[in-house]
Amino acid sequence: xxxxxxxxxxxxxxxxxxxxxxxxxxxxxxxxxxxxxxxxxxxxxxxxxxxxxxxxxxxxxxxxxxxxxxxxxxxxxxxxxxxxxxxxxxxxxxxxxxxxxxxxxxxxxxxxxxx
Amino acid sequence: xxxxxxxxxxxxxxxxxxxxxxxxxxxxxxxxxxxxxxxxxxxxxxxxxxxxxxxxxxxxxxxxxxxxxxxxxxxxxxxxxxxxxxxxxxxxxxxxxxxxxxxxxx
Numbered sequence: 335x336x337x338x339x340x341x342x343x344x345x346x347x348x349x350x351x352x353x354x355x356x357x358x359x360x361x362x363x364x365x366x367x368x369x370x371x372x373x374x375x376x377x378x379x380x381x382x383x384x385x386x387x388x389x390x391x392x393x394x395x396x397x398x399x400x401x402x403x404x405x406x407x408x409x410x411x412x413x414x415x416x417x418x419x420x421x422x423x424x425x426x427x428x429x430x431x432x433x434x435x436x437x438x439x440x441x442x443x444x445x446x447x448x449x
Numbered sequence: 450x451x452x453x454x455x456x457x458x459x460x461x462x463x464x465x466x467x468x469x470x471x472x473x474x475x476x477x478x479x480x481x482x483x484x485x486x487x488x489x490x491x492x493x494x495x496x497x498x499x500x501x502x503x504x505x506x507x508x509x510x511x512x513x514x515x516x517x518x519x520x521x522x523x524x525x526x527x528x529x530x531x532x533x534x535x536x537x538x539x540x541x542x543x544x545x546x547x548x549x550x551x552x553x554x555x
Binding site for chain 1: 481483485492493495498499536538540543544545546547548549550
């Protein structure tokens with residue numbers, strides 16, 4: 335069955351960096367667009383980045399553009415999110431999601447930005 | 450980006466009630482709409498896609514309808530397990546966008 339497992343979350347100080355990873359299994363990873371969707375505490379859902387199946391098309395929300403970098407390794411069935419210049423506003427659960435139009439979700443990784 | 454607006458933001462109901470949640474898109478999205486249920490501390494769970502198609506394993510008391518810019522999720526007879534937050538999401542135009550959520554509470 336489809337599995338998406340995020341890792342790399344944790345506590346980081348403002349201005350710091352973190353790299354999230356998402357290990358995919360149970361499907362042909364290289365066939366799908368993949369996304370990172372985040373949810374701040376008590377807030378709604380926001381797609382902050384997506385990447386096409388080949389990696390040639392990439393999108394960033396205004397809130398993260400210039401600070402976050404999405405990438406993928408189709409040979410390793412893995413999706414990544416490099417996060418730099420983190421601020422308290424980036425505190426959220428970050429979900430890796432397969433883009434079927436509707437999303438197939440991982441369990442999420444908590445990122446807490448605090449001094 | 451397409452804006453999605455859900456109403457109400459909060460809905461108070463009782464077990465056995467029939468309730469409906471509305472989702473409006475800022476422009477036509479045809480039938481490219483999904484509904485999710487989310488419980489605290491959990492990832493969203495897909496209920497309905499393509500506006501009215503029930504995801505496998507989802508109870509038939511959930512139903513969706515609509516096309517264009519106006520959509521409705523109906524819970525036919527609320528069960529204790531249904532108290533949660535519900536989100537709509539359009540996938541007609543990138544970036545996919547979500548409604549702000551509707552909390553169904555007792």
